[in-house]
Amino acid sequence: MKGRKVAVVIPTYNEAENIGTVLKLTFTSVLGSNIDCWVIVVDDNSPDGTADVAEFFKEKYEKIIIIRRPQKLGLGSAYKDGFALALEKLDVEYIAEMDADGSHPPEKLPFIINFLIEKNADCVIASRYVKGGGWKRESINRTAVSKGANLLARLATGVKLKDMTSGYRVYRADALKRIKLDHLDSGYVFQVQIIHELVKNGFRVVECPFVFMPRRQGKSKLSIVEFWRFFKWCIKTTVARWFRIE
Numbered sequence: 604m605k606g607r608k609v610a611v612v613i614p615t616y617n618e619a620e621n622i623g624t625v626l627k628l629t630f631t632s633v634l635g636s637n638i639d640c641w642v643i644v645v646d647d648n649s650p651d652g653t654a655d656v657a658e659f660f661k662e663k664y665e666k667i668i669i670i671r672r673p674q675k676l677g678l679g680s681a682y683k684d685g686f687a688l689a690l691e692k693l694d695v696e697y698i699a700e701m702d703a704d705g706s707h708p709p710e711k712l713p714f715i716i717n718f719l720i721e722k723n724a725d726c727v728i729a730s731r732y733v734k735g736g737g738w739k740r741e742s743i744n745r746t747a748v749s750k751g752a753n754l755l756a757r758l759a760t761g762v763k764l765k766d767m768t769s770g771y772r773v774y775r776a777d778a779l780k781r782i783k784l785d786h787l788d789s790g791y792v793f794q795v796q797i798i799h800e801l802v803k804n805g806f807r808v809v810e811c812p813f814v815f816m817p818r819r820q821g822k823s824k825l826s827i828v829e830f831w832r833f834f835k836w837c838i839k840t841t842v843a844r845w846f847r848i849e
Contacts, residue, residue, distance in 0.1 A: 605689075606639065606835040607636075607638045607639065607696060607697065607716060607720075608638075608639045608693075608694060608695040608696050608697070609633075609638055609639070609640050609695055609696070609697040609698070609712075609716060609773070610640075610641040610685075610689035610693050610695045610698050610699070611629060611640065611641070611643070611645070611698075611699040611700070611701055611712070611796070612643045612645065612681075612682055612685030612686060612689065612696075612699065612700050612701075613625065613641045613642060613644050613645070613685075613700075613701050613702070613703050614643055614645045614647075614678055614681035614682065614685070614702075614703065615645065615646045615647070615648045615649060615652060615654070615657075615703045616646070616647045616649050616675060617650065617651045617652045618649065618651075618653045618703040618704060619652050619653045619655075619656045620651075621650040621674045621703055621704050621705050621818070622644065622653050622656050622657055622660075622703050622756065623656050623657075623659070623660055625701070625703055625704075626642060626644075626657065626660045626664065627660070627707060628631055628708075628709035628710060629642055629701070629709040629712065630666075631643075631709075631772045632709045632710045632711075632712050632713060633713060636713045636786065638712075638713060638716065639657075640665075640666065640691035640712075640760060641666045641668065641689070641693055641695065642664075642666065642667050643667075643668045643669075643670065643685045643688055643689060644657045644667065644668070644669045644670065644682055645670045645672065645685045646669060646670065646671055646672065646713055647669065647672050647674060647675040647676060647681065648672060648673055648674050648675070653703075654669050654714070655762065656672050656785040657669050657741075661696060665733070665829070668688065670685065670688065671814075672684070676789060676829060677788075677789035677790045677791075678770075678789075678790060678791050678793060678794075678829075679787060679788050679789045679790050679791070679792070679793025679794075679796075680789035680790075680793075680839055681701060682786070682793060683784045683785070683789075683793075683803075685700075685798075686698055686779055686787075687784070689776070690741065690776060690779060690780060692754070695776055695778055696775065697716060697773050697774065697775060697776060698773070698774050698775060698776055698779055699715070699716075699772065699773045699774070700770060700771070700772050700774075701770070702703055702769070702818075703837065704820055705814075705816060705817075706731065706815055706816050706817065706818050707770065707771040707813075707816075708813070708814075708816055711729065711771075711774075711813055714805070714811070715727055715729055715771070715772075715773050715813075716773055719773050719775070720809040722807075722809045723807070724775075724807045724808065724809040725774065725775045725777075725778035725801060725802055725806035725807050725808065726772060726773070726774045726775070726798070726806065726807075726808045726809075727772065727773050727808075727809050727810070727811055728764065728766055728769050728771070728772050728809070728811075728848060729766075729769055729771035729800070729810075729812075729813035729825060730752075730764075730766035730769055730810035730812060730813065731766050731769065731770065731809075731813070731814075731815050732765035732766045733765055733766070733811070734812060735812030735814050736766070736812035736813055736814065736815075737812075737814050737815070738814065739803055739814050739815060739816045739817060740816045740817045740824050747757060749769055751769060752768050752830075752833060753766060753767055753768055755766065755833075755834065755837040755838075756768060758837065758841050759795070759799075759800040759836070759837040759838075759841045759844065760776070760798070760802070760840065760844070761844060762793065762798060762799060762802050762808075763810060764798065765810060766810060767794065767795050767798050768791075768794055768795060770793055770794060770841065771793075771813060778801060778806045781804055781806075782797060782800045782801065784797075787800070788832070788836065790829050790832050790833070791829040791830075791832070791833055792829075792832055792833045792836045792837075795833075795836075795837075796836075798839075807842045812848075
């Protein structure tokens with residue numbers, strides 16, 4: 604793991620209760636691992652002061668960058684802004700993405716990076732649906748929605764991965780540079796689109812197991828509107844793929 608440089612992008616909206624713990628655990632996880640870690644917090648003008656909490660932790664850990672955006676602009680949009688900053692301003696080999704609510708255990712980050720290197724992959728997805736993965740506290744409704752979304756994603760793209768909607772990932776920076784991020788959706792479906800693009804361009808994407816944890820505080824930000832956008836994109840892409848429509 605010597606000399607590995609990584610930027611972790613964390614989108615936030617009203618995560619003041621969680622972001623401090625996630626930042627602390629992220630930097631603690633890389634201690635002694637020779638991973639040089641930056642964290643990019645992309646905040647959509649959270650009224651609860653999430654960005655201010657991140658600023659407080661920046662005084663301790665230093666390698667924290669806060670992107671303050673004027674309003675809620677979408678999950679995909681946040682990742683695009685974070686990835687762009689990492690690729691343009693930071694000399695990193697890997698770019699990770701992680702939720703701010705604690706559902707993605709930061710202590711797994713070194714394992715995921717090492718898994719990517721060992722498998723000689725361009726992207727590794729922390730997966731709930733491979734052997735060893737799962738849910739710490741399984742909700743029938745949430746599990747059904749997740750599995751349904753992944754089924755739609757596989758039908759739409761033809762990609763055989765089991766957890767394309769997982770938001771806990773690590774990419775090789777060189778692979779992301781080859782993807783036209785500006786062409787991807789600004790919402791939740793971005794997660795599936797970027798995997799689709801990587802696979803189409805010949806990059807190797809693999810899955811490693813992780814256990815999805817309950818969020819520490821607050822409520823999920825996914826809305827019915829986002830699910831509807833996701834569904835429409837999957838149906839449109841499925842039809843285009845089956846009938847070979849460009």
